Amino acid sequence: IKDFLIKNKITFIEDETNNNEKFTRNRIRKNIIPVLNASIAGGLGKFKRFFENTDSVLMLFDFLIEDRLNIMKSKNPIILDISKILYYNNKLRKNLLYYILSKNLFVDSSLIESIDRVISSKRPNIIFKEKGMIIEKSYNDLKIEREAGDEFDKEDFLKPGMETLFNGYTLKITKTVFIESLLKKKNVFVFPLSAGRRFKIRTLQTSDSFVPFGMNKEKKVSRFLMDNKISLSERRRVPLILNEKDEILAVGSLRRTGLYRMKKQKGCLCIYVGKN
Structure with missing residues (x-):
């Protein structure tokens, strides 16, 4: 507008x-819009198409926060520039x-x-x-960091998009489009979106049981761990992933439940459980 006014005197x-x-x-006009303009191919003219893709929006937020706004000084532990x-x-x-915080912590x-x-x-x-x-x-x-607790964590929470460390394991839950190759990924359990919206991670309790994938009846988790030759000390550390119904979806990286099998759903939940 200003250029037009000057040009036309x-x-x-x-x-x-x-x-x-x-x-x-x-x-926003001076500090954020120029970054957006420079970061998106085609500039602000392609904003609408860009923002139709949720993953692109999240990637942009990460880019702005970590590389342009310079808010984070450190990720582990989290240190922010006040x-x-x-x-x-x-x-x-x-x-x-x-x-920033919900990506790594339950807030x-x-x-x-x-x-x-x-x-x-x-x-x-x-x-x-x-x-x-x-x-x-x-x-x-x-x-900002987790408070040091006992020898091992008893309970933690996760929601899609978050990643956490628990008793020497890394756990992450993501929502994504389902493709067959996901089923072959190591340490990744794939569930339909109906498997849950909010997830709890905790250690073994005496009464815990689940239906292991490939079986048609329930089995005590303690017996399952013994059958897999997991030592007593390690059994106390293995993370169990549960949904809001308190159904056990996965026992560490060992086995997922036979419930909530993938059929022809477009979207899915990927639960990654890796031992550090």
Whole structure:
């Protein structure tokens, strides 16, 4: 518009607040839109097609947060640059925190509120524990990590898109389009989307039983582990993945349940269980 006015020698007045980065609209226009324009082939003209692909949106968010906005100083442990987070308004700041932290930790709105209060506080050094997390503010750094517990973890939570470490195992759940080759991937169990929306990871309990894939009746998980020659100490560490109905979907990387078999579904859940 400005170029058009100048080219046609039309007199105009520019609002002096247009260049003031105190306002969110100006920060987005000056700092985020140029990055988007440079990052997407064809520029902003291809935005609509780009944003129709959910995976592309998530990849873009990761790119912005990790490579352009410079919010994260470290991934393990998670260390955030407080000055970069405070650059954004309250609502956007909380959304950024949730997006960053939910990729690796189980967070909810109350934990995000607590972290935001720490970030906004004028006190230079704060440390507190909440919901199994240790949150530590040291001047411009915010460090967030799981609280050290017993010899091994008893329980954790996962949702699609998250990855976690549990008793020496790496677990990750993703939603994706089903293709036959997924069934041949090592340490990956494939389920229809109906298998669950929220997942719990925990260690063995005495009453646990499941229907192992390839069998038509239930079997005690403890007996299954013994039959697979898993030592007693290792049995206490093996992660069990359960859905919101408390159905055991997988026993470590050993076997999945025979429930929820793939048929002709387009989408699927992939549960990766790898031993570190």
